[in-house]
Amino acid sequence: MVRQGLLLGLLLATPQPVRAEAPASAMIPAEQAVAIATKAMREAGIVDATPIAPSHPLPACKGPILASPRQGTWATIVLRCDSPHWSRSLRTGAATAETRQASASRVPDTAKATARQAIALIRPLGKGEVIGPQDIVLIPVSDQTPDQVFSLPDDLIGRRLKQAMAPGKVIAPRHLAPDWMVEKDGPVLIVSQAGSISVSVTGRALESAAMGDLVPVASLSSGRTITARVIGQDIVSVALKPLEIAP
Structure with a gap:
């Protein structure tokens, strides 16, 4: 009976098992945590401060992750999950931003x-x-x-x-990368027009060019290289010479 009592006491004193942390594949990346915090700040009107990414991924969450200011200030933002329950704090540097906004409210x-x-x-x-x-x-x-x-x-x-x-x-x-309307070696439509006469053929751009630029293009039908002006996305224009009618 004594041995049974000792055994029962040892079992009762054994700590209960804790839930294992979610596998790394189910964790929330630091970039996603920053995006959630940033969205909450923007909705609150805090636009010139950026959350600092956590050093480790966040645990998995079965429901939505809630974001709120800590103690009423966005200098620290708290991300919270209810299932399973956890919370993490991210510093944002919003204290100076809120101070600037408060000062701005007093500016004429x-x-x-x-x-x-x-x-x-x-x-x-x-x-x-x-x-x-x-x-x-x-x-x-x-x-x-x-x-x-x-x-x-x-x-x-x-x-x-x-x-x-x-x-x-x-x-x-x-x-920003150059805003090319025509890419080198890319296909182009060569449009030629003179009065009411319009002709379109396919070609290949020999250089990259932006809207309004002159660019050399090769006609796929004739093989000739001509200079055309960029007038749209992958579209260039060449003026047709008017026909000369002999007297």
């Missing part, structure tokens, strides 16, 4: 109207990736911001990056 309306704004990324993009409407946001910038900046989304949507860029980075022309 005339000064606000003249403040510069520029388009920046809200998520990381790699070299060669195309900028979409979901990737950019308009943020205030100082008068000392170098380079030309963009303020109209239509000037950037569809353009490719020449280099990888991090969230919060203002996009300048030097960050």
